[in-house]
Amino acid sequence: LLKWNEIRYSRRGLPPGTMGWPLFGETTDFIKQGPDFMKKQRARYGSFFKTHILGCPTIISMDPELNRYVLLNEGKGLVPGYPQSMLDILGEHNIAAVQGSTHKYIRGSMLSLIAPPMIKDQLLRKIDQGMRFHLSNWDGRTIDIQEKTNEMALFIPFKLIMETESASIYETFKREFDKLVEGTLSLPINIPGTSYHHGFQGRKNVIRMLKGVMEKRRASSMTQDDMLGYLLRNEGSKYNLSDEEILDQVITILYSGYETVSTTSMMAVKYLLDNPRALQQLREEHLAIRQRKNPEDPIDWNDYKSMNFTRAVIFETSRLATVVNGVLRKTTKEMELNGFVIPRGWRIYVYTREINYDPFLYPEPYTFNPWRWLDNSLESHNYCFTFGGGTRLCPGKELGIVQISTFLHYFLTSYRWEEVGSNKIVKFPRVEAPNGLHIRVSKY
Numbered sequence: 407l408l409k410w411n412e413i414r415y416s417r418r419g420l421p422p423g424t425m426g427w428p429l430f431g432e433t434t435d436f437i438k439q440g441p442d443f444m445k446k447q448r449a450r451y452g453s454f455f456k457t458h459i460l461g462c463p464t465i466i467s468m469d470p471e472l473n474r475y476v477l478l479n480e481g482k483g484l485v486p487g488y489p490q491s492m493l494d495i496l497g498e499h500n501i502a503a504v505q506g507s508t509h510k511y512i513r514g515s516m517l518s519l520i521a522p523p524m525i526k527d528q529l530l531r532k533i534d535q536g537m538r539f540h541l542s543n544w545d546g547r548t549i550d551i552q553e554k555t556n557e558m559a560l561f562i563p564f565k566l567i568m569e570t571e572s573a574s575i576y577e578t579f580k581r582e583f584d585k586l587v588e589g590t591l592s593l594p595i596n597i598p599g600t601s602y603h604h605g606f607q608g609r610k611n612v613i614r615m616l617k618g619v620m621e622k623r624r625a626s627s628m629t630q631d632d633m634l635g636y637l638l639r640n641e642g643s644k645y646n647l648s649d650e651e652i653l654d655q656v657i658t659i660l661y662s663g664y665e666t667v668s669t670t671s672m673m674a675v676k677y678l679l680d681n682p683r684a685l686q687q688l689r690e691e692h693l694a695i696r697q698r699k700n701p702e703d704p705i706d707w708n709d710y711k712s713m714n715f716t717r718a719v720i721f722e723t724s725r726l727a728t729v730v731n732g733v734l735r736k737t738t739k740e741m742e743l744n745g746f747v748i749p750r751g752w753r754i755y756v757y758t759r760e761i762n763y764d765p766f767l768y769p770e771p772y773t774f775n776p777w778r779w780l781d782n783s784l785e786s787h788n789y790c791f792t793f794g795g796g797t798r799l800c801p802g803k804e805l806g807i808v809q810i811s812t813f814l815h816y817f818l819t820s821y822r823w824e825e826v827g828s829n830k831i832v833k834f835p836r837v838e839a840p841n842g843l844h845i846r847v848s849k850y
C-alpha cells in the first residue's frame with residue numbers, strides 16, 4: 407500500500423521523480439524543507455521532475471526556458487492551476503478562474519482601471535494623498551513595519567475602489583477580507599472552526615458589504631470618480647460587467663496586490679537598513695524630487711518616471727526575498743513537454759525561485775545589489791519572472807511599483823529609522839516576520 411502512489415503514477419513517458427505516500431504524497435517534505443526539497447530533487451532528477459504535493463500529481467519545472475514556454479502557451483492547454491479552494495473563495499469570475507475570451511474580457515476590464523494611463527491621470531494623485539496620511543505621525547514611535555505595510559497595501563487600493571465609503575466601512579471590511587485571504591491559503595476542509603470555513607464566511611460578509619455599497623450608489627444621483635464608479639456606470643465602456651463579475655473583480659484587485667505589495671515594501675525597508683550605501687543613494691533620489699517641489703505638492707508621473715534607483719531597489723528586493731516562488735498551471739489535455747508525456751489534469755509548478763539566485767544571471771546572487779537593475783534590459787530579460795509572463799503577466803505591475811515607490815518616497819524623506827531588537831524573518835512558504843519587524847522612527 408505504501409507504494410500505491412508510485413504504482414498508480416508509473417506511466418511510461420513521465421518525467422523522473424518520486425510520488426511519496428498515498429494521499430499525502432511528498433507534501434510534508436515540501437512544506438517542511440521548502441526550497442531545500444526542490445534543490446534536493448533537482449540534484450537527483452534534473453530541473454523537470456514529478457512529485458505529488460498538496461493533493462495533486464505535479465510536475466516541478468525549474469528550467470528557465472521551459473518555464474517561459476509554459477507561461478507563453480496557455481492556448482496549448484496550459485491554464486492556471488490554482489487550488490479549487492482558492493478559486494472557490496475568490497469567486498468563479500475571478501481572473502485566475504477564467505480562460506480564453508472570458509479571460510481576455512475580464513483582464514481588459516481590469517486594465518482599463520489600473521493600467522499606466524489611469525495611474526498617470528487619476529490614481530497616482532490619490533495614492534499620494536493616501537500615503538501621506540498613512541505615514542503621518544510616526545515620529546518618535548516604535549512601529550511594526552510589517553503591520554504598517556500590510557495596512558497600506560489594503561487601505562490604499564480600497565480607497566481607489568471606494569473612495570467615499572472608505573472611512574466608514576474599512577475597519578469591518580478589513581477584518582472580513584483578512585479572513586477571506588487566510589481561507590485561500592488553507593487546507594480545503596469546510597467545517598466550522600477551520601480557516602477554510604472562516605474564508606467562506608469572510609467572502610460572504612465582504613460580498614454583503616460590497617453589494618450594500620453598490621445598492622446605495624445606484625439609488626443615489628451622485629456619480630463617483632473611483633473604480634467602483636467606473637464599473638457601475640459602464641456606459642460608453644467596452645466592458646459591461648455583471649454584478650457578480652464586478653464583485654469578483656473588486657476582490658481580485660484587492661487580493662492580488664495585498665501580500666505582494668506589503669511584503670515587498672517591508673523587505674525593502676529591511677534591506678535598506680542593512681545596506682546604508684543603497685539607502686543613501688535612494689534617499690538622495692527622493693530628496694532631489696522633493697527639492698523641486700513645494701512641501702504640499704504631490705508626486706506626479708514625471709517624478710515617478712525619474713525614480714530609476716527606486717525601481718532598481720524594488721526589483722532587487724523582490725528578487726532577493728523571492729516574494730513570489732512561482733506560479734501554478736494545469737494541463738487541459740495530455741501533452742508532450744521536454745520529451746516527456748504529461749497526463750491531462752496534472753499540475754505544473756512553474757517554480758521560479760531558484761532562477762532568482764542564478765549566478766550567471768545575477769552575479770553574487772545573495773548580495774543585495776540594486777545597481778544591477780540600472781541596466782534596464784535586466785527587467786525585461788526572458789527569465790525575469792518577478793511579475794509572471796505571457797498572457798497572465800501581472801496587470802498590476804506598474805500599480806504595485808507606484809505604490810511601493812510612493813511609500814518609499816514619503817518614508818525616506820520624512821523619517822530615519824533603526825531596528826529594535828532582532829527580528830526573525832522567514833522566507834518560505836511566504837515571506838514574513840512571524841513576530842513583526844520593529845523599528846524606531848524619528849524625523850529626518
Ligand code: HEM
Nearest residue numbers: 501659662663666667730733792793794798800801802806
Ligand atoms: C510587487 C507587487 C506584485 C508582484 C510581485 C506581482 C506578481 C504577479 C505574478 C508573478 C503574477 C502571475 C501569476 C500567474 O501567472 O498565475 C501576477 C498576476 C496578477 N497580478 Fe500581480 N503582482 C504584484 C502586484 C499586483 C497588484 C498591485 C495588482 C492589482 C491589481 C496585481 C494583480 C494581478 C492580477 C489580477 C494577476 C492575474 C493576471 C491574469 O491572470 O491575467 N498584482 N502578479
